[in-house]
Amino acid sequence: xxxxxxxxxxxxxxxxxxxxxxxxxxxxxxxxxxxxxxxxxxxxxxxxxxxxxxxxxxxxxxxxxxxxxxxxxxxxxxxxxxxxxxxxxxxxxxxxxxxxxxxxxxxxxxxxxxxxxxxxxxxxxxxxxxxxxxxxxxxxxxxxxxxxxxxxxxxxxxxxxxxxxxxxxxxxxxxxxxxxxxxxxxxxxxxxxxxxxxxxxxxxxxxxxxxxxxxxxxxxxxxxxxxxxxxxxxxxxxxxxxxxxxxxxxxxxxxx
Amino acid sequence: xxxxxxxxxxxxxxxxxxxxxxxxxxxxxxxxxxxxxxxxxxxxxxxxxxxxxxxxxxxxxxxxxxxxxxxxxxxxxxxxxxxxxxxxxxxxxxxxxxxxxxxxxxxxxxxxxxxxxxxxxxxxxxxxxxxxxxxxxxxxxxxxxxxxxxxxxxxxxxxxxxxxxxxxxxxxxxxxxxxxxxxxxxxxxxxxxxxxxxxxxxxxxxxxxxxxxxxxxxxxxxxxxxxxxxxxxxxxxxxxxxxxxxxxxxxxxxxxxxxxxxxxx
Numbered sequence: 001x002x003x004x005x006x007x008x009x010x011x012x013x014x015x016x017x018x019x020x021x022x023x024x025x026x027x028x029x030x031x032x033x034x035x036x037x038x039x040x041x042x043x044x045x046x047x048x049x050x051x052x053x054x055x056x057x058x059x060x061x062x063x064x065x066x067x068x069x070x071x072x073x074x075x076x077x078x079x080x081x082x083x084x085x086x087x088x089x090x091x092x093x094x095x096x097x098x099x100x101x102x103x104x105x106x107x108x109x110x111x112x113x114x115x116x117x118x119x120x121x122x123x124x125x126x127x128x129x130x131x132x133x134x135x136x137x138x139x140x141x142x143x144x145x146x147x148x149x150x151x152x153x154x155x156x157x158x159x160x161x162x163x164x165x166x167x168x169x170x171x172x173x174x175x176x177x178x179x180x181x182x183x184x185x186x187x188x189x190x191x192x193x194x195x196x197x198x199x200x201x202x203x204x205x206x207x208x209x210x211x212x213x214x215x216x217x218x219x220x221x222x223x224x225x226x227x228x229x230x231x232x233x234x235x236x237x238x239x240x241x242x243x244x245x246x247x248x249x250x251x252x253x254x255x256x
Numbered sequence: 257x258x259x260x261x262x263x264x265x266x267x268x269x270x271x272x273x274x275x276x277x278x279x280x281x282x283x284x285x286x287x288x289x290x291x292x293x294x295x296x297x298x299x300x301x302x303x304x305x306x307x308x309x310x311x312x313x314x315x316x317x318x319x320x321x322x323x324x325x326x327x328x329x330x331x332x333x334x335x336x337x338x339x340x341x342x343x344x345x346x347x348x349x350x351x352x353x354x355x356x357x358x359x360x361x362x363x364x365x366x367x368x369x370x371x372x373x374x375x376x377x378x379x380x381x382x383x384x385x386x387x388x389x390x391x392x393x394x395x396x397x398x399x400x401x402x403x404x405x406x407x408x409x410x411x412x413x414x415x416x417x418x419x420x421x422x423x424x425x426x427x428x429x430x431x432x433x434x435x436x437x438x439x440x441x442x443x444x445x446x447x448x449x450x451x452x453x454x455x456x457x458x459x460x461x462x463x464x465x466x467x468x469x470x471x472x473x474x475x476x477x478x479x480x481x482x483x484x485x486x487x488x489x490x491x492x493x494x495x496x497x498x499x500x501x502x503x504x505x506x507x508x509x510x511x512x513x514x515x516x517x518x519x520x521x
Contacts, residue, residue: 015355019345091345091346092343092344096404099337255310
């Protein structure tokens, strides 16, 4: 009986995970749209700042930039995936899940895993695209670990998006979240510049979860460390758990 | 006959506004019950509370022997609901929407497959099972929602203005199907509508709610006799007055309007 119950829980989480993936693969415009932004950043910043970066004695800017742009892809895709709850509120599908005899926690976990999987796929696609413009990971053996970092970060930010979306009723607040949360988190994370020489911003970056994602990726893919892998993993793991708890708490309070 | 729904002193306040004001009623097993009232009278709020979407400010609700608030998971197994607004996933096919529902309600795979075919055939959507819901008309979506609401064989079916925006053919078809289910399966039906002739024809018992209070209840004949009128429409107007009610658009309504303005139909 206990086993059957667990099996049922797993199935409900799986079907909600699958739904997120189906929605992703069916929306080609969304897929292309969310790859265009990182690509523009890669090309314009990569080629624009590359020579200056080299002249300043910092080495190859593409090697430095790619992990940062993967981090950008992760935070944007994840937060938006989490915030899809607002769309489901709007188009009613959320009600269908809320009246079902499934705990809110399972619903939240299924959706969050789905959103995080989508974001990790996007991050991996950006990594593949960057190979075309000349990026080379220092060791292919470390790439799977980098993908685990992506998944961990994606979980963190999807849970954050879920927590925010649970508190919002409509898309009005969406632009506000992008401009006052996602953008600052991205720009302060050291995704596009080295934190070691950034002065005050380098200090603020310590409070930005994305700094640790970017640092871990940069460490694993380009061998450019700042905080160190142990710190990165430790902080990401703790924050992921904290945001999952926060997201499921807020989601459990949603009333329609 | 025993009661399948028992509501006692149910109240819901939103700040200072009392949406549902100390209402009590019972519904018998196998009954078709209509809940009528002007816009903003408290119909949908009551349904939301009965279906565990909203917690009441005070009062108790028992559905199929389970306390709605304390035993919400058991209650969720007992009812099916067709919401006033669509609640399908547009990006999934009709079949996938049904399948997802089956998994969420723990219906076994084989049984789920069998029932999906049965129900989709019944609402005449089996041929379109692999089409995306976004390609469906309003009537087709409604039919799909009804089929989905029945997939887990609920004891009570809630229908919140199920025929809104449907043509007479679809409406007729839908009601004959629901009456049939009520007879053969003994499913209790709780519905709201603004079409009085529909309530008159289908419902075995009617309650009229206004300003959060139940102001009259009984069979259609009783309500007509009580108000000295010849039609349920006149009885309804005599009970609730002729003043037009304003209902504030919810954020969701406003957002849907904006979305509709930006997407081609």
